[in-house]
Amino acid sequence: MKTTQEYLHSMHKLGRFGIFGALIVMLGIPTIMAIVYDSFPGVLEVLTGASGLLAVFVPIAVSEVISFTPVLGTSAYLSLITGNVMNLKLPTVMNAMKITNAEQGSEKADIVSTIAVAASSLITMIIIAVAVLLLTPLKPVFSIPAVQIASHNILPALFGGLSIGAIGSHVGGGVIIKGRLKAAIIPAILVAGAYFAAPELVTGLQGAFILISIPIIYFTAKKLYKKGKIQVILPSDAVEEKVASGE
């Protein structure tokens, strides 16, 4: 049987292979079309069109990879290839860890996250394919204002239930972390201040705010943990306590 490290390494290899293939597919389709229709755009034209977007989206994309990887594990590869990370893959993974009581960062969490993201990606691709087939009859249904309003409010509908687990003290695998929200006070003030000053700044630069918040929370948590103001209680602690008290 492979060790955890060997298993994870094989998943990383598969992920990199998958990304390489996805990049080829993404650029291959326009290239084949350009060859067949003999209509290659100029390199300068493509770069000019993409440069503004690259300047905005590269920092966002890099920050997403950094902030999502510890949560998604090796399912990050498939999540990034299939997209919709925040509104679909992240909640799916959080849900999978919750229902299996898997501790974030563990091998079990990595396995259930990968299965969850794969199942979610497949069902999304099937639904989009069905919608493409039934485009004409479905169009009036999706134009109903109520459906539009509901789909506009998908994020709060998703994260209402998930926030209990995400900010609560039970982090899965029977581990309890007491007082970890203290580490989030400074970024919370920062985000709230920025939101009151310019709401669109926070929503538009979500990735940048996450990237700023991570080191603040991380190092504050480390300091508070060392001072004993944040406590991590492992499942084995309860057993040891029982043994010590002679129960």
Add this chain to the structure above:
Amino acid sequence: MSFYEITDSSLLYVLVALGILYVCFLAITFMRKAWKRGAEIGIDKKELMNVVKSSITFSIVPSIAIVIGLFSLVAMLGVPWPWFRLSVVGSVAYEIMAADAALKVAGTELATADASTFILMMYVMSLAIMGGLVAAFFIPEKMMKGTMKMKEKDERWGILGNSTFLLAIMVVLLLPMILGGGVQLLTWITSLVVTLTLSIIIKKFKVDWLSNFVLALSLFIAMASSVMWTSFLA
């Protein structure tokens, strides 16, 4: 060749279908490997099956929201390309921005665009979104090794340190929803209340199977409630 002749050409349909099949194959390979490993380390098959069931039921509603985006893109770019873009990496807001940037470079508008403009659009839309994929080529393995080392050194700090990433995401995501008030806040509260109510029901009546559907149910009910809150606040 005109813009809409190329956007809905059968060649593009075939290429897009092949591209999506590749991603499906990849998803199945990931799932098979993870499933096999789960069985190896002794995770109950029933538990893994519950993950599949729960993920599928939960993903239906957000996927329908993606379909709504598909309709708006189809009106601009024909059927096959939006189908591909929303199945691989893309999001509606980004696609519209990228398509618009390409149009500006070509110095034209959608009404007067031709086949070459569409090919330029495809390149720009693909290229500008690749940052995340390229970053994912280098970052995740190194990062995960780092967090695992941290855990080996001090298990408690390792678990806490790892949990700070999700906490950061939640702070940035949740605060604007809560502070913004209105329909978003009421929808968020509805989702929270439905989840808590279902959790109590599961515990009290010991209906464990229901826990696989808590997220899907709270999502559906909260989204439906957003329609009610919108008309109520109007």
